[in-house]
Each structure stands twice: as structure tokens, then as C-alpha cells.
Amino acid sequence: MDSCITRGIRISSRNTARVVRRTPFVFSRGNSSATKAKPTPAPSKTQPEAVGELTWPKYxxxxxxxxxxxxxxxxxxxxAGxxxxxxxxGNLDTDPAKLIFGIDPFFFYGFCTLGTFGLGALIGxxxxxxxxxxxxxxxxxxxxAKDREFFRxxxxxxxxxxxxxxAQPVPDYYGEKIGSLHQYRQWLRDQAKYKRKALLPEE
Known part of the structure; x- marks a missing residue:
């Protein structure tokens, strides 16, 4: 009878060991299937807005x-200059008796002030x-690109x-006053008119 009990304990321990050994395998399969089923978020791509073609009137x-x-x-x-x-x-100490480069100090500082005005006009x-x-x-x-084509x-x-x-310079030699197609056509007419007068002077 003791041998039967001992044999039963061995059989139950073997079954328990099998269950314990199989259990991690079952859980690992469940985890792997859950991992595979989990959707991966697609990376968001921001596309730049398309820029329309620059027409001549708009340019x-x-x-x-x-x-x-x-x-x-x-x-x-x-x-501001x-x-x-x-x-x-205007706040500098001036001595009228002392000339600056042979010029009266008041005139010299006045010219310098006008120079700052011109400098501001150039920087602006x-x-x-x-x-x-x-x-x-x-x-x-x-x-x-349009600038290169325009100046060409x-x-x-x-x-x-x-x-x-x-006495008679070329009108708008660099085309700086052209601001529309109408002005461009007028500029072409002015250039042709000036060229005719220069090549065929009236007697």
C-alpha cells in the first residue's frame, strides 16, 4: 500500500511539473500574439503647401x-539720420575762432549733419x-528667377x-519704373521712339 501511495505521489508530481513547464509557454504565446495584434502608429508626414506659379502681372x-x-x-x-x-x-562745443579744415565750424557741422541725412537715405x-x-x-x-528674366x-x-x-538721357534705362504690363508696353514704345530719334534725327 505504501508503494501505491508513493507511486501516486510521483505521478501527481510529474503532472504538476508538466503543467508548470507548459504554463510559461502558453503565456509567452499569448504575449506574442498580443504584441503582434497591437497596431503601430503610422508616422505623420506634413506636406508643404504648394506654391502657385508666379505670373508676370503678379511679379x-x-x-x-x-x-x-x-x-x-x-x-x-x-x-532719423x-x-x-x-x-x-549741435551739442559740440565750437569756437568760431578755430577753423576746421579751413572752414567755419558752424558750416562744417552743418555739412556733417547733411551727411548723416544722406547716410540715412542710403541705408533706408x-x-x-x-x-x-x-x-x-x-x-x-x-x-x-523672374528678376533675371526681367532684366534680361x-x-x-x-x-x-x-x-x-x-541733355537727353535714355528714359528709365534700368526699367525701375515698370510696375505693370501696361507700363512695360509703354516702356517699349518709349525706347523705340527714343531710338528712332537718335538714329534718324530730324533736320
Whole structure:
């Protein structure tokens, strides 16, 4: 009887060991299936917005706005330069008896003040161009390409500089005043008219 009990204990221990050995395998399969079933989030891709083609009317309008920016910044820049020069040179101690480069100090400082006004007028358009370019960053490659094409057309159709005279210069030699297709056609007519007058002077 003791042998039967001992044999039963051995059989039960073997079955328990089998269950214990199989249990991790069952759980591992469950985990692997759960891992496989879990969806992986797809990476989000942000596509840049398409930029439309830059037409000639739109380009000329943008070119006209560039001159507006330059003028709008040049005016306050010139006034700021004039005010800064007047404030600085006006507060300097001057001795009328001591000339500066052979010039009266008041006249010399006055010329220097006008120089600061001119310096502000020169800096203003550059600052305006930088601000204008910052507002058209998306279109800059197309604008630069149109600029090259525009100046190529201007150089091709304008009057030869050797035909002009100091009394009658070529009208808008660089095409800076062109701001629309109508103005471009008028510019072409003006160039042709000037060329006819230069080559066929009236007697």
C-alpha cells in the first residue's frame, strides 16, 4: 500500500511539473500574439503647401511693392539720420575762432549733419529691401528667377547707352519704373521712339 501511495505521489508530481513547464509557454504565446495584434502608429508626414506659379502681372505687382517698402523706410531713416546728426553736432562745443579744415565750424557741422541725412537715405532702401524679402520668403526663388528674366528682357530691348546725350538721357534705362504690363508696353514704345530719334534725327 505504501508503494501505491508513493507511486501516486510521483505521478501527481510529474503532472504538476508538466503543467508548470507548459504554463510559461502558453503565456509567452499569448504575449506574442498580443504584441503582434497591437497596431503601430503610422508616422505623420506634413506636406508643404504648394506654391502657385508666379505670373508676370503678379511679379510686377510684387516688384512695385518692393519700391513702396524702400520708400516707406527711406523717409523715416533719412529723418532719423538728420535728427541724430543735428543732435550730435549741435551739442559740440565750437569756437568760431578755430577753423576746421579751413572752414567755419558752424558750416562744417552743418555739412556733417547733411551727411548723416544722406547716410540715412542710403541705408533706408537697403533696410526696406531686407524687410520686403522677409515678407516674401516663400516666393523668393520664383522672384529671383523672374528678376533675371526681367532684366534680361530690359537689357535686350532698351536703347544702347552710346546713343544717349547728357541733355537727353535714355528714359528709365534700368526699367525701375515698370510696375505693370501696361507700363512695360509703354516702356517699349518709349525706347523705340527714343531710338528712332537718335538714329534718324530730324533736320
Amino acid at each position: 510686377l505687382a510684387i516688384k512695385r511693392s518692393k519700391r513702396t517698402w524702400q520708400t516707406a523706410v527711406a523717409i523715416p531713416s533719412s529723418l 538728420l535728427a541724430a546728426g543735428a543732435l550730435y553736432f 532702401p537697403s533696410v526696406g529691401t531686407a524687410l520686403w524679402r522677409s515678407t516674401h520668403r516663400r516666393l523668393l526663388p520664383q522672384i529671383d 528682357r530690359v537689357a535686350k530691348n532698351r536703347v544702347d547707352a552710346s546713343l544717349q546725350s547728357p
